[in-house]
Amino acid sequence: GAVVSQHPSRVICKSGTSVKIECRSLDFQATTMFWYRQFPKQSLMLMATSNEGSKATYEQGVEKDKFLINHASLTLSTLTVTSAHPEDSSFYICSARDPYSGGDEQYFGPGTRLTVT
Amino acid sequence: AQSVSQHNHHVILSEAASLELGCNYSYGGTVNLFWYVQYPGQHLQLLLKYFSGDPLVKGIKGFEAEFIKSKFSFNLRKPSVQWSDTAEYFCAVNTGFQKLVFGTGTRLLVSP
Numbered sequence: 455g456a457v458v459s460q461h462p463s464r465v466i467c468k469s470g471t472s473v474k475i476e477c478r479s480l481d482f483q484a485t486t487m488f489w490y491r492q493f494p495k496q497s498l499m500l501m502a503t504s505n506e507g508s509k510a511t512y513e514q515g516v517e518k519d520k521f522l523i524n525h526a527s528l529t530l531s532t533l534t535v536t537s538a539h540p541e542d543s544s545f546y547i548c549s550a551r552d553p554y555s556g557g558d559e560q561y562f563g564p565g566t567r568l569t570v571t
Numbered sequence: 572a573q574s575v576s577q578h579n580h581h582v583i584l585s586e587a588a589s590l591e592l593g594c595n596y597s598y599g600g601t602v603n604l605f606w607y608v609q610y611p612g613q614h615l616q617l618l619l620k621y622f623s624g625d626p627l628v629k630g631i632k633g634f635e636a637e638f639i640k641s642k643f644s645f646n647l648r649k650p651s652v653q654w655s656d657t658a659e660y661f662c663a664v665n666t667g668f669q670k671l672v673f674g675t676g677t678r679l680l681v682s683p
Contacts (some may be wrong), residue, residue, distance in 0.1 A: 458614075486669060488669075488670075488671070496675060496676075497661065497673040497674060497675045497676055498615075498661070498671075498673045499673075500670060500671065500672075503669070503670065547614075547615070549615075549671075551669055559605075559617055559620065560669075560671060562607075562614045562615035562616075563614060564613070564614040565614060
């Protein structure tokens, strides 16, 4: 099946710094990728939809200047958490949609655990 | 706004017991429905999905789900669980624009 990778799997950064998370579709081209955030013992919350070659679409309440998304190629989307604060600590998960899979299935990456100290 | 409710947050079963996890959604239009599973330390994987047709959907590893439109439900079932089914299960709904709305998840623990 389709594989999505994320890098890094874990990152610790100091408050005020920025951190970039990569999401790659390894064996298919993804015109659309999604970024989710998961708090402990809670569900996945969609943050934004990343479209190759165009601006990301952010969900209500998500600060686009804080969570910068770039989808520069058909296999790579990046999420940059700018000026990170402890409340940004969370589990960030990306998914990618294979437009040729015949359905609306999304393939999920393994997630990135961000800890802001 | 669309929402998905999973009624059971934690379920503990013995091996060979039958499983049913509830999922209800709030949306009056056409929906695509999914069940995802997350095994410990692994990423989300698709168990099964419903787009149209037969409301009883069979997925991987012996799981099935039934879409009941009148009840806005998409419950997940397995006749006989195994220890390896220990995981977290998420119901999700796609109402358009490819967006998925997830339920809060159900942690299943199967004791050997």
